[in-house]
Amino acid sequence: MAASMASQAVVRALRETTSKHRLFDKFKCARLSSRRWLNLQEYQSKKLMQESGVTVQRFYVADTASQALEAAKRLEAKEIVLKAQILAGGRGKGLFDSGLKGGVHLTKDPSVVGELANKMLGFSLTTKQTPKEGVKVKTVMVAEAMDISRETYFAILMDRACNGPVMVGSPQGGVDIEEVAATTPELIFKEPIDIWEGVRDDQALRMAGNLGFKGPLESQAADQIKRLYDLFLKVDATQVEVNPLGETPEGQVVCFDAKINFDDNAEFRQKAVFAMDDMSESDPTETEAAKWDLKYIGLDGNIACFVNGAGLAMATCDIIDLHGGKPANFLDLGGGVKENQVYQAFKLLTADPKVEAILVNIFGGIVNCAIIANGITKACRELELKVPLVVRLEGTNVQEAKRILSESGLPITSASDLDDAAKKAVASIRK
Ligand code: ADP
Ligand code: MG
Numbered sequence: 499m500a501a502s503m504a505s506q507a508v509v510r511a512l513r514e515t516t517s518k519h520r521l522f523d524k525f526k527c528a529r530l531s532s533r534r535w536l537n538l539q540e541y542q543s544k545k546l547m548q549e550s551g552v553t554v555q556r557f558y559v560a561d562t563a564s565q566a567l568e569a570a571k572r573l574e575a576k577e578i579v580l581k582a583q584i585l586a587g588g589r590g591k592g593l594f595d596s597g598l599k600g601g602v603h604l605t606k607d608p609s610v611v612g613e614l615a616n617k618m619l620g621f622s623l624t625t626k627q628t629p630k631e632g633v634k635v636k637t638v639m640v641a642e643a644m645d646i647s648r649e650t651y652f653a654i655l656m657d658r659a660c661n662g663p664v665m666v667g668s669p670q671g672g673v674d675i676e677e678v679a680a681t682t683p684e685l686i687f688k689e690p691i692d693i694w695e696g697v698r699d700d701q702a703l704r705m706a707g708n709l710g711f712k713g714p715l716e717s718q719a720a721d722q723i724k725r726l727y728d729l730f731l732k733v734d735a736t737q738v739e740v741n742p743l744g745e746t747p748e749g750q751v752v753c754f755d756a757k758i759n760f761d762d763n764a765e766f767r768q769k770a771v772f773a774m775d776d777m778s779e780s781d782p783t784e785t786e787a788a789k790w791d792l793k794y795i796g797l798d799g800n801i802a803c804f805v806n807g808a809g810l811a812m813a814t815c816d817i818i819d820l821h822g823g824k825p826a827n828f829l830d831l832g833g834g835v836k837e838n839q840v841y842q843a844f845k846l847l848t849a850d851p852k853v854e855a856i857l858v859n860i861f862g863g864i865v866n867c868a869i870i871a872n873g874i875t876k877a878c879r880e881l882e883l884k885v886p887l888v889v890r891l892e893g894t895n896v897q898e899a900k901r902i903l904s905e906s907g908l909p910i911t912s913a914s915d916l917d918d919a920a921k922k923a924v925a926s927i928r929k
Contacts, residue, residue, distance in 0.1 A: 536760040539583045541639045542774050543756035550729040552722060553752050557641035559583075563619060567612035569640040577606050577643035582618045584633040585779050587741070587757065588625035590673045595632060596621040604643050611640060626676070633779055644752060649742030650709040651675045652723065654730045656737070656761075660690040663730065665697070665723070669710035671742040697727045711745065718751045719743070726753075733771055734764030783827075783846055790842040792829055799824020800854040801923050802847040806831040806865050814859045817916055823924035826852045833864035840873020841880070848881055855886045857923040859916060862893030871899035875906040886911065886926035890919035 538546075544554045558569035570578050582589055582601035589601030598617040605611065615638050622632030651671030657664040667687050670678045679686055687708040689701050699720070706719035722743070730738045739757040746752060765772050787794035793808075797815070801823050805811045811828040818825050827850065829843050847856055860870050870891060878887065890913040891899050903910050911926065913919035 536762060536765075536772055536775050537585050538758055538760075538771075538774055539585065539637065540581065540756050541583060541637070543758040544753075546733060546758065546771070547726075547729060547753060547756055550725050550732065552725050552729065553750065554756070555579075555642045555644055555752060555754070557639050560615065560638050560640055561619070561636065563612045563615040566615035566619075566638055566640050567609070570608035570611035573608070573640065573642050575642035577604060578608055578611055579604050579641050579643040580611055580614050580618070581639040581641065582623050582635045583637040583639055584623055584625075584628065584635060586625055586627040586633060587755075588627045588673070589623065592623045592625035592628075592632075594618060594621045594623050594635075601625065601635075615640075636778065644744075644746050644750075644754075645748075646742065646744040646752075646754065647747045648710065649744045649754075650711075651678075651741045652705075652709065652726070652743040653737065653739040653741070654691070654727055654735075655739075657690075662693045663691040663727075665689040665691060665701070665705055665727075667705050667709050667743075669708065671709075671744075675741055691727065696731075697724050709743070711751065715745055715749060715751060718749075719745075722751050722753070729758075733758065734761045734768050735759060736761050783850070787829065787843075787846055790839050792831060792839060792843055792846070794827060794829050794846060796827045796850075797825045798852075799826045800852055800927060802826050802850065802853040802856045803828040804831070804843060804847060804856060804858045804860075805829070806833070806835070806860050806862075810859060810861055813916065814857065814920070817920040818857065818923065821917075821920045821924045823920065823927070826850060826854075831860070831865065831870075835865050835869055835873075837869055837873040837876065840870055841877045844874070844877035844881060844883070848883060848885070853885060855888065855923050855926045856883075857919055858887070858889040858891070859919055860891050860893075862891065862896065862899075865893070866895050867891045867893060867899035868895045868902060871902035874910070875902060875908060878906075878908045878910070883908075886923070888913055888919050888923045888926065890914070890916060 541559045547554050556573060560566035560569050580603045592601040593599055594617060596617040601623045603614050618635050618638055622634050624632035649672035651668040653666045654663055668678055668685050670685050689705050691697055702720035702723045705723055706716045709719060711719040726738055735758050737759040740753045742754050744752055744754050760771060784794050801818055803814045803825050805814050805828055808830060811830055815825040815828060829847060847853055888911045903912060911922050913922050
């Protein structure tokens with residue numbers, strides 16, 4: 499029981515790192531991974547869309563209330579929409595800690611935009627897709643509002659089940675798409691795309707028809723769909739989501755919202771896109787860890803876990819839990835470790851005030867245990883480690899590693915196996 503609770507915590511943590519990929523869950527294309535995918539703000543995604551000839555409304559971006567007011571006047575629009583920029587959906591139905599309801603506001607009077615922006619900027623917005631405490635809003639988008647006569651949902655995403663990209667659409671788009679997927683799944687249409695062939699005309703038209711676009715709007719929507727697919731390919735996206743893809747009473751098909759996620763493996767050829775990542779909404783420890791090629795996941799206990807491999811991370815968390823302790827985090831070293839990475843890892847772990855003990859659990863296959871041991875002793879000395887350290891090393895070059903640790907004269911508790919290590923780590927805190 500207890501053991502499975504820890505892995506649930508880990509799974510939850512892993513899942514949170516991919517929360518921007520809820521879509522995969524939403525449409526039963528489940529995926530679980532500890533990767534961090536680049537995720538841009540709506541206004542950045544819309545700039546990319548504009549460059550691909552996708553129709554979006556005119557907009558400006560503002561960081562202060564006075565800039566927002568200025569932008570609203572400059573738009574000279576019949577109606578203005580003010581949208582908080584955070585990396586999560588559900589903003590329309592969200593709530594600010596300033597008391598303001600809704601992260602998306604429509605107004606005909608540009609002079610109130612400043613006041614509204616004042617209740618958004620610097621405040622946290624909580625939506626269905628954010629953590630409970632919400633996400634602080636640093637930027638707002640000031641856009642020309644348009645009448646929307648109908649809202650549809652459209653996305654293109656990579657789907658394992660289809661071994662490639664798939665279009666997903668629903669004629670019932672807008673703020674309640676999760677509800678639609680759950681209660682009326684027959685209103686969700688899927689269309690797998692042949693990666694070699696691209697989106698065929700008949701497929702684009704069929705999707706446009708399924709989305710409920712009629713007459714001249716059908717071919718306009720099909721054209722938008724093809725342009726969105728071109729964008730998907732051009733920027734190496736893993737997901738392009740438009741909710742709502744709407745139609746206006748004047749007969750225009752417009753992308754009113756935009757969410758694009760990118761494949762990190764393509765970073766080398768998408769320099770301009772990746773340069774837009776401001777990382778301001780990422781966990782600073784995770785970001786720092788990623789710089790050193792380390793994976794860090796924060797949890798809420800007090801024993802830091804320093805491991806190699808996700809499987810070992812879960813097992814370590816489970817065993818700590820089994821012996822009555824609680825993991826504070828885990829830091830996954832991966833393979834091909836350098837001494838400096840071990841040092842950086844310790845620096846990150848010890849900077850966390852919650853951490854009362856550190857448990858190292860390394861199974862050296864590709865990893866050379868002696869490198870880890872040297873990294874540990876260097877870190878202990880230079881960082882003047884104040885918390886108990888329990889080390890369990892096994893595998894390649896372990897005898898040499900044990901010698902390095904025991905000859906170091908440092909107060910390191912060595913453990914014979916995982917069980918012993920977990921018991922000792924838990925006991926070290928109880929003392
Ligand atoms: P979120 O998905 O985060 O709630 P959206 O950008 O989809 O944010 O906005 C929520 C709702 O606000 C939309 O479904 C739409 O009804 C309305 N809306 C958004 N942009 C505009 C716009 N430019 N003109 C008119 N209404 C809009
Ligand atoms: Mg939306």
